[in-house]
Amino acid sequence: xxxxxxxxxxxxxxxxxxxxxxxxxxxxxxxxxxxxxxxxxxxxxxxxxxxxxxxxxxxxxxxxxxxxxxxxxxxxxxxxxxxxxxxxxxxxxxxxxxxxxxxxxxxxxxxxxxxxxxxxxxxxxxxxxxxxxxxxxxxxxxxxxxxxxxxxxxxxxxxxxxxxxxxxxxxxxxxxxxxxxxxxxxxxxxxxxxxxxxxxxxxxxxxxxxxxxxxxxxxxxxxxxxxxxxxxxxxxxxxxxxxxxxxxxxxxxxxxxxxxxxxxxxxxxxxxxxxxxxxxxxxxxxxxxxxxxxxxxxxxxxxxxxxxxxxxxxxxxxxxxxxxxxxxxxxxxxxxxxxxxxxxxxxxxxxxxxxxxxxxxxxxxxxxxxxxxxxxxxxxxxxxxxxxxxxxxxxxxxxxxxxxxxxxxxxxxxxxxxxxxxxxxxxxxxxxxxxxxxxxxxxxxxxxxxxxxxxxxxxxxxxxxxxx
Numbered sequence: 381x382x383x384x385x386x387x388x389x390x391x392x393x394x395x396x397x398x399x400x401x402x403x404x405x406x407x408x409x410x411x412x413x414x415x416x417x418x419x420x421x422x423x424x425x426x427x428x429x430x431x432x433x434x435x436x437x438x439x440x441x442x443x444x445x446x447x448x449x450x451x452x453x454x455x456x457x458x459x460x461x462x463x464x465x466x467x468x469x470x471x472x473x474x475x476x477x478x479x480x481x482x483x484x485x486x487x488x489x490x491x492x493x494x495x496x497x498x499x500x501x502x503x504x505x506x507x508x509x510x511x512x513x514x515x516x517x518x519x520x521x522x523x524x525x526x527x528x529x530x531x532x533x534x535x536x537x538x539x540x541x542x543x544x545x546x547x548x549x550x551x552x553x554x555x556x557x558x559x560x561x562x563x564x565x566x567x568x569x570x571x572x573x574x575x576x577x578x579x580x581x582x583x584x585x586x587x588x589x590x591x592x593x594x595x596x597x598x599x600x601x602x603x604x605x606x607x608x609x610x611x612x613x614x615x616x617x618x619x620x621x622x623x624x625x626x627x628x629x630x631x632x633x634x635x636x637x638x639x640x641x642x643x644x645x646x647x648x649x650x651x652x653x654x655x656x657x658x659x660x661x662x663x664x665x666x667x668x669x670x671x672x673x674x675x676x677x678x679x680x681x682x683x684x685x686x687x688x689x690x691x692x693x694x695x696x697x698x699x700x701x702x703x704x705x706x707x708x709x710x711x712x713x714x715x716x717x718x719x720x721x722x723x724x725x726x727x728x729x730x731x732x733x734x735x736x737x738x739x740x741x742x743x744x745x746x747x748x749x750x751x752x753x754x755x756x757x758x759x760x761x762x763x764x765x766x767x768x769x770x771x772x773x774x775x776x777x778x779x780x781x782x783x784x785x786x787x788x789x790x791x792x793x794x795x796x797x798x799x800x801x802x803x804x805x806x807x808x809x810x811x812x813x814x815x816x817x818x819x820x821x822x823x824x825x826x827x828x829x830x831x832x833x834x835x836x837x838x839x840x841x842x843x844x845x846x847x848x
Contacts (some may be wrong), residue, residue, distance in 0.1 A: 453563030
């Protein structure tokens with residue numbers, strides 16, 4: 381028999397035993413509103429669960445025991461088990477739990493509540509009966525949780541009991557005490573119930589805030605750990621760090637992300653161990669069903685693909701996103717709840733900042749290279765100007781002097797002398813340009829530091845010989 385078959389068999393057995401307990405103990409005589417009120421209270425308690433992550437252990441807190449303890453003080457009977465089963469069924473359906481888990485959880489709570497109310501009635505009801513009934517409820521509920529974990533994972537029972545039995549007992553005792561106190565106030569001093577609401581709200585809000593803080597701390601720790609292992613701060617490195625952190629944050633989920641890079645979209649696929657696949661893809665990657673679904677939600681959303689829970693997030697502006705990410709848990713795993721979606725929202729904000737900073741860093745590096753090249757070109761132009769300015773000044777003066785000589789009655793020798801000076805100036809200009817293009821030539825030249833501008837002398841050597 382498969383693991384799923386064993387779980388279904390255990391659920392069927394629990395339902396049969398719960399039905400037998402209801403028949404044996406009788407229906408009871410509750411008020412007409414008692415059953416729907418208890419079912420609604422259980423449903424609300426199961427929907428408002430708080431998950432805490434302490435080290436590598438996860439803890440789930442709810443006020444279901446408080447509601448059940450108050451009901452057992454007021455009245456006992458088979459109606460208690462039916463109301464608890466209905467409330468759990470509604471909560472599981474609203475939370476979109478897989479069918480197998482829904483069946484087992486309903487059967488588990490139904491049997492624990494049925495035997496708990498049976499023992500409470502046998503003791504005599506009231507506060508004493510409620511205490512005995514809640515003790516039986518905790519024992520059966522915990523034993524059935526251990527049973528299903530053993531059926532599906534073959535974990536050792538002794539290790540499981542040793543790690544969580546005491547904490548579970550303390551949690552049930554605290555919740556049951558609150559329920560017993562509420563029932564006592566309802567009978568003896570109903571107005572006192574109003575004073576009990578404030579501590580309950582503060583207790584739940586503190587649990588909820590602690591869960592959110594714990595999740596954010598784990599997120600930042602995963603991002604920091606990923607950055608320590610990575611080298612550099614490029615967009616590609618940041619995308620891989622974000623993907624691995626998301627997989628670990630959501631309990632070993634498989635994560636897929638499409639990143640909008642300057643060269644085109646990039647697809648990343650990985651898990652909590654590493655990025656298994658990275659490749660450039662076409663723009664059609666944004667037409668995938670899960671991407672379109674995430675873009676349509678314009679933020680964080682969650683749901684089920686068959687029996688596989690998923691949670692998606694859009695990083696950046698939905699109209700021009702930086703990336704689109706989806707995390708998928710294994711088939712039959714717990715769906716992404718309210719806290720998971722809140723944590724995904726924080727992850728989206730952090731990932732958007734990481735990817736944006738990395739993109740800006742890449743752009744800064746590119747701009748810095750361009751600025752360095754422009755600075756080099758500017759320095760080369762400056763060197764060229766410094767080398768050629770004297771020669772250009774000589775050429776300008778020679779041109780003006782030749783114009784005056786041509787208009788006047790000067791001798792031809794004066795014009796020839798000026799032309800030879802122009803020849804030297806042109807040769808000096810060509811040399812200055814060469815030195816500016818190859819600065820090493822200047823340091824290697826024996827005449828380094830000599831002004832290249834031509835000067836008038838009593839005797840000049842030219843290509844045509846010596847001029848007196």
